[in-house]
Amino acid sequence: MRKPLxxxxxxxxxxxxxxxxxxxxxGSEMPRYGITTELVGQAGGLDAAPWPAGGMHLVGSLRSRFAALLSPLWDLRGLLRASRRIRPDCIQVRDKIASGLLGxxxxxxxxxxxxxxxxxxxVEGFAVRRDEFTGVKWLAHALRAAASRFVVYRLVLPGARHIFVQSEAMADWLAAKGFARSRMTAVPMGVDERVFGRAAVTPSTDPRLDGRRVVLYLGRIARARRSDFLLDVAEGLKAEAPDALLVIAGDAASNDxxxxxRAExxxxxxxxxxxxxxxxxQQEALGYAVRAEIGLSPIPRGVLFDVSSPTKLVEYLALGIPSVANDIPDQRLVVEESGAGLCVPMETASFVAAIRRLLDDRGLADAFAxxxxxxxxxxxxxxxxxRIVAETYTTILRRADEAV
Incomplete structure (x- = not known):
């Protein structure tokens, strides 16, 4: 019998x-394949819960004002703890720069x-952040972005045996930077079918939904995501479908x-x-979702989001909700492969027209559902x-073990 990884x-x-x-x-899927995980990172302010798939090593807190500076040192301490508990078969780092080099x-x-x-x-996120400032702050963020770019693309990724990426679009983007496509595996966002099954969800009894044609957005609110676009769509629907109600089921990262x-x-x-x-x-939010006739997933185009894999579109499809999404690559791929929605540019008129089409054509909406x-x-x-991720680990790590 092979030992666990x-x-x-x-x-x-x-x-x-x-x-x-x-x-x-x-936590759930990797252990099915004999792969355990020693998680290392910072506490997020929630009550600690046991990690069911190995060990969890919390060092430091993201609530600390010095978290950005101390994180690599905390991660080193956590990595030492993890390695004392069990010798790892590999080290993996997710979305960290200095700790990526350390790893x-x-x-x-x-x-x-x-x-x-x-x-x-x-790194590109740092560059976008840089351009929000002027003067000394711009210079500081510019230095941060430049240093991060050098570390990630010259020191961290070249030393990775394998790179897991968010989407096929991200894999193509990294390949254009010179990284071998054969060293990458795309792992888009998915759903837990035990949670996102329509039969497992109790519909909301909120009386404000009664007698309305509900259109849903399930997700985060943020200026960076151009969440006010949803309100542009609502204004368009107000004129063309007065009985439509746009439900925005989600929160923002800050009260501001x-x-x-709300002010908008x-x-x-x-x-x-x-x-x-x-x-x-989550279950209450899904209760609103299953009352909806249409789900919306507008994601701004640009380097940050074009390589992303949004969860909400897949969640809508899992719940049998016909969807309207814009044309970032992963969403376009899902709509084309599934035939369960409409893909249009992120423009108010295009979204309103697509929503009206689904509201007016019950047969088409039912087919999508x-x-x-x-x-x-x-x-x-x-x-x-x-299964895809486990097969990748198993193939590479067994090969490495045989080479020793």
Whole structure:
């Protein structure tokens, strides 16, 4: 019998993990294939919960004002703890820069493979952040972006035995920078079919939905995501489909962002046509979702989001909700392969027209609703994605073990 494989995994996300691509993929799916994980990272302010798939080593806190500076030192301490508990078969770092370099060096010392998991083009994110400032702040952010670019693309990724990326578009983007496509595996966002099954969800009894044609946006609110575009769409629907109600089921990262959204709704005079729920427990949010006739997934175009893999479109499809999404590559791929939605440019008139088409054509909407769950079950559940990821680890790590 082959021994289990162990990954020492340094993550950027707060611990204990909440994101499904950590919690479900590594907490539930990897152990099915004999792969355990020693998570290393900073606490996120939530109550600690036991990690079911290995060990969890919380060092430091993301709530500290010095977290950005101390994170590499904390990660080193956590990595030492993890390595004392069990010798890892590989070291993997997700979305961290200095700790990515540290992870590569530690893997060399331990003589195990180094993996990098890129769920977001963080260097390009720093560059976008840089351009929000002027003067001394611009210079500081410019230096940060330049240093990060050098470390990630010259020191970290070249030393990775394998790179997990968020989408096929991200893999193509990195390949254009000179990294071998054969060293990459795309792991798009998926769903846990035990949670995102329509039969498992209790529909919301919110009376504000009664007698309305509900159009849903399920997700985060942020200026950077151009969330006010949703209000442009609501204004267009107010004129063309007065009985439509746009439900925005989600929260923002800060009270300022939520206040901005509420103020925009009031300024436009569309309070009767937009329901902003704020934060909801997942099952309650899904209760609103299954009351919707259409799900919306507008994601701004640009280097940051073009390589992303949005979860909400896949969630809509899993719940049998006909969808309207814009044309970032991963969404276009999902719509084309599934035949369960409409893909249009992120323009108000295009979204309004697509929504009207689905509201008016019940046959088309029903066909989309039927196709979505079958597509997700075949391509985008974490059971499916977990098998792909596990096979990648097993192939590389068994090969490395045989070479020793």
């Amino acid at each position: 162990s990954i020492a995994f340094i993550v950027r996300d707060p611990l204990p993990p909440a994101r499904a691509d950590l919690l479900t993929l590594f 590569r060096l530690a893997a060399a010392v331990l003589r195990v493979p180094f993996f990098y998991w890129m769920s977001f083009p963080i 962002e939520m206040d901005w959204m 709704i009031a300024r436009r005079g569309i309070e009767h046509h937009v329901l902003l729920t704020g934060w909801l427990p 039927q196709r979505g769950p079958a597509y997700v079950k075949a391509h985008r559940t974490y059971a499916i994605l977990g």
